[in-house]
Amino acid sequence: MIRALYIGRFQPYHNGHQYVIDHIAKEADELIIGIGTAQLSHEPADPFTAGERILMITRALQKIQKPVYVIPLEDINRNALWVSHVRAMTPPFDRVYSGNPLVIRLFFEAGIRVLTPAMYERGTLSGTTIRERMVCGDNWEDLVPVPVCQVIREIDGVSRILVLARDDMTCPLDGGK
Numbered sequence: 001m002i003r004a005l006y007i008g009r010f011q012p013y014h015n016g017h018q019y020v021i022d023h024i025a026k027e028a029d030e031l032i033i034g035i036g037t038a039q040l041s042h043e044p045a046d047p048f049t050a051g052e053r054i055l056m057i058t059r060a061l062q063k064i065q066k067p068v069y070v071i072p073l074e075d076i077n078r079n080a081l082w083v084s085h086v087r088a089m090t091p092p093f094d095r096v097y098s099g100n101p102l103v104i105r106l107f108f109e110a111g112i113r114v115l116t117p118a119m120y121e122r123g124t125l126s127g128t129t130i131r132e133r134m135v136c137g138d139n140w141e142d143l144v145p146v147p148v149c150q151v152i153r154e155i156d157g158v159s160r161i162l163v164l165a166r167d168d169m170t171c172p173l174d175g176g177k
Contacts, residue, residue, distance in 0.1 A: 004028035005093040006117075007073065007086075007103060009036050009127065011046050012152060013056040014144045016125030020117045021061065024097050030067040032090050033057055038072030044164045047131065052155055059147035083110040134158045135165045 004024050008017060025031060035053050040046035048056075050072035057070050069091055076085050083106050095113040098104050107114045123129075125143055133140040134157075141149045152158065 001030070002028045002095065003030040003032065003091065003093045004095050004097060005032045005034055005086075005090060006097045007034035007036050007100075009046065010053045010057060011048055011127040012130060012144055012157070013053065013060055013148050014125050014127065014130055018060060018145050019125075020097065021064075023117055025064050025066060028066075028095075030091075031061075031064070031069070032093055033061075033068065033070045034086065034090060035070065035072045037075050039074040042160070042164065044131070044161075045128075047161050047164055048155075048157065052151065052157070056148045056151045059151060060145040062147070079106060082106055083112070131161055131165075134161045 004027070006021060006024055010017060021031065021033070035050055035057070037046060038050035038053075041049040041052075054070050054072065058068075061068050071090050073086060073089055076082060079102070093112075095115060096103070096107045097115050097117050098107070099116050104114045104116065130140045130143050132138075133143070144152070
């Protein structure tokens with residue numbers, strides 16, 4: 001049996017994450033989704049709470065026909081201890097999927113198999129781009145699974161992001177005009 005771990009901030013969970021998880025699900029019998037930086041919320045780069053991200057992910061993954069565990073992972077700010085922290089917070093796992101160089105290195109040093117999934121439309125599908133589109137009033141809904149869009153509407157997430165972005169007073173996509 002293969003139990004795989006995939007870690008991300010998911011601010012918000014988007015179609016790129018969905019693409020990666022769909023591919024991991026073809027190889028693994030069980031999935032663990034680690035919500036990184038779970039302690040942060042209500043900040044421009046981290047607007048959603050861990051609980052809101054859990055809701056987004058569990059709703060988006062309802063069609064996966066295998067066990068999925070969604071676990072919040074708080075930062076401990078000590079890289080040498082981080083893998084032990086993750087292991088203590090999650091069910092046992094056989095492999096880790098990540099594109100983050102630090103995460104890859106830390107798990108490699110711990111002797112855990114790390115695979116780097118192919119990214120899907122990385123230029124468009126990033127949390128930063130989606131949050132910027134929300135601030136600018138541009139279409140963002142097509143970049144996230146429908147259940148995630150519903151959760152963001154349910155929690156009034158776009159209004160929150162607009163309030164958090166007020167210090168910037170400009171749209172990052174229009175050159176600051």
